[in-house]
Amino acid sequence: MTRRRIIGSLTALLFSSDPAFAAHPLRFDRHDRYALARTLWGEGRGEPLIGQLAICDVVFNRVLSSDSRFDRDTSVYVTCHRRDQFSCFTQEHPESLSRNSPEYATLLNTVDLAYYRYLHHRDYSRDATFYCTRHVHPQWLREVRHTVTIGKHRFFKLR
Numbered sequence: 569m570t571r572r573r574i575i576g577s578l579t580a581l582l583f584s585s586d587p588a589f590a591a592h593p594l595r596f597d598r599h600d601r602y603a604l605a606r607t608l609w610g611e612g613r614g615e616p617l618i619g620q621l622a623i624c625d626v627v628f629n630r631v632l633s634s635d636s637r638f639d640r641d642t643s644v645y646v647t648c649h650r651r652d653q654f655s656c657f658t659q660e661h662p663e664s665l666s667r668n669s670p671e672y673a674t675l676l677n678t679v680d681l682a683y684y685r686y687l688h689h690r691d692y693s694r695d696a697t698f699y700c701t702r703h704v705h706p707q708w709l710r711e712v713r714h715t716v717t718i719g720k721h722r723f724f725k726l727r
Contacts, residue, residue, distance in 0.1 A: 594632055596683050600644035602667075604682075605675040607648045609665045610656020612721075617678065619719035622692035622699070624682030626723065629697045635726060638697065692716070696723035 604624060612620040627648060630641045641647040649657060665672055685691075693699070694715035700706055701720050712724035 594628055594644075594683075594686065596644060601676060601679050603645040603648040604679045605672065606665055607654050607656055608675050608678060609671070611654055615719040615721065618692050619721055620678050621682045621685065622696070622716070622718050622723055623721070624679060625686060625691045625693040626696050626699050628683075628686045629691070629693065629695060629725075633697055635697070692718065693723045694725070696725045698724040700724075 604627060607627065608620055608623060612623045615623070627644055630638045630647050631644055633641070638647075640650065648654060665675070696715045698708060698712055699721045700709075702717070702722055709724070711727060713727050715723045715725050717723070
């Protein structure tokens, strides 16, 4: 059995035996995991673990948000791949991540940890639905309020 299958089996066992998993509205399948791992690779590489977990929290918060601007965000996969949301999925950022790399296995572990923490209402982003690096100032900054800064990223939630 490969390392990836062992990790996947352990993750499935961990989540299936957790009552929080069964009752939580956020579903998380292998497509969601892969999309979030790739998002984390492009958006959070070089960030501390807490910053990477906060990036995952933002994606989860968007999926569960009742705000109309996130109505199309029906799953983690859809949220990560939505046009113009995350720079790692744009043509200008053609970064690739091999599913056979050690980094990929580490990212999957981080994604699983983020999901487990989110099931238990632990959110490093403090309910943020937006984030950006410190050196950019997008237009949407006028519509949000700052929640926390972690590493190179600032996190925001709607006013």
